[in-house]
Amino acid sequence: MSVRLFTSRIINNGFMLLRHICKREIHPINITEKVNVVPKAGASRVHVATDKVNAFSRNSPLKNVGLQLTAHARRIFVDNVLNRVTNSSASELRRRATRRIFFGDSGPFFALVGVSLASGSGILTKEEELEGICWEIREAISKIKWNNDDTNINETEVEETAVTLNNLEIGVPLDKGANAVVYAAKLRNDSQIPNTEGSEEEEDSMIEYPLALKMMFNYDVRSDAGTILRAMSKEIVPVRKTCNEASHAAKNTKFLPPHPNIIAMYRAFADNIPTISSLKAAKTLFPNALPTRLYPDGDGRNMSLFIVMKRYNMSLEKYLISENPSMRIRLLLFCQLLEGVTHMFRHEIAHRDLKSDNLLLDTSEQNVPVLVITDFGCCLADKSTGLLLPYTSYEIDKGGNVALMAPEIVNKTPGSFATLNYTKSDLWASGAIAYEIFGMTNPFYDGPRWSRLKSTDYKEDQLPELPDDVPEIVKFLVGNILKRNPKKRLDPETAATIMQLKLWAPSSWLSPGMSKLPTRTEIIQWLLSLATKILCEGRRVNGIDTSSKSDVVVGNVDEIRELTKDHQKNNRGRRTYPEYLLLSTFLSRTSLSNIKKALNWIHDNYYYYY
Missing domain, CATH: 3.30.200.20 (Phosphorylase Kinase; domain 1)
Structure with missing residues (x-):
């Protein structure tokens, strides 16, 4: 008990004792005056109580000591509560604790969180604890600096x-x-x-x-x-x-x-x-x-x-014409495209000119190329508008590449309150490019003019079927991406997560007829195993430590390629640099809620047909 509180109680009880001995009226203290605030609803109730006490003291000749003690006890209790609330020392302690938490000394706060986690029934739920693990994974993977160029670039x-x-x-x-x-x-x-x-x-x-x-x-x-x-x-x-x-x-x-x-x-x-x-x-x-x-x-x-x-080797368009990549490489390319679109979506930037010749490839790796999005000359990257652009007149530019312009953009007419919503427009263009990635002509600008679909009026059942060797999950995903109504489309991040799950998730999670989804703990265990694999193996891609070039003669590319070939013979089954890179992009943005959303979509839309 503080000295201030102890002194306050002695004074108040002294008044009560003195009044009982001297048999004279001691007027009660006006609480609202003591607090020095305008009395509100709570204060009015206090006045009612004190008025009753005064009336009882004046009118009762018996001076009932028990009731007086009860009234005084009630008043002392209220005074003590107000003393605690308005105590300048307590306010200073609260301000000091706030400064320590938010300006560099957060130890006491995190100690409380640690005790809560250890007890198992603290302020954090199980879901929040697992999301915290995802945050740690994102932080660890984001710190990796990938640099596996076969070219002499510093x-x-x-x-x-x-x-x-x-x-x-x-x-x-x-x-x-x-x-x-x-x-x-x-x-x-x-x-x-x-x-x-x-x-x-x-x-x-x-x-x-x-x-x-x-x-x-x-x-x-x-x-x-x-x-x-x-x-x-x-x-x-x-x-x-x-x-x-x-x-x-x-x-x-x-x-x-x-x-x-x-x-x-x-x-x-x-x-x-x-x-x-x-x-x-x-x-x-x-x-x-x-x-x-x-x-x-x-x-x-x-x-x-x-x-x-x-400098990149070639465009996606030229690569698909000159090469005949396997289905595995095609899936990796499509997943990389969705990851690039997701990155723009997360930073509220719309490319607005996606097409196969605006996608470049780094083919320095023998097995899997790295895909990048280029040519941002038509993009929407305004700090004031984000992905929602007011469309008040036809003079406002909708972007380039009308053939691959999403239906909600190309069909929009200007008006006083009209808005161009680019949230899922790049995703729709990616769905059209998927036909090229999987070995078909783009239905919106390739082939005879009379057979091309138009984004202004096409019907979803007019979309051609993807080849038979394309996984069913991917077929459903492309069909969803090309929905005319943007509200029926997935968001770019969930679409990219579905492709990542298709590439890396345990086969039991994606087998037809699976009736039970993986638990949260199983998802976290899978993420931790992927993160461990990247942290342990990803830094040494194809047997060469890319985190430091001190053991490799910079520019001696022939020697590096020979080492790569030898290591590939001895380490068959280990993922390539582009695959580690793709995994890192997934883990650096992963969250338990997004993975669960993707798994639920797969279960609800894919397994429904089996």
């Missing part, structure tokens, strides 16, 4: 260097579109002399030129760095490092954090367009985009936007 150096055209050597053109051209590139040493010789038809290898330099065509934006970066800010949404000018100019644009299935874009900057001798085949590929100071018939400006990114 990502840290590229990101930290203030890259300009002066410290880049530009190689041969790799690709050209309507709005940009892409060249092979590499960082130039300080002592290195620019190489402007050689035939325009020669092909620089990815080992010698591991980077790609994208130069945007600038016809309308004046030659000012801030203006260019502001006008072309959508192009640099996935960039990992921006200069101060870019950060200021694109202050209303969201930037997408790095992800294995999003293009590795290292740097973006505005600079003067270099000489024609530095840009091989410039007069042939894009003469109109050149400024008049370099080419008299050009219509371009003197400055433009340049983007430094990782």
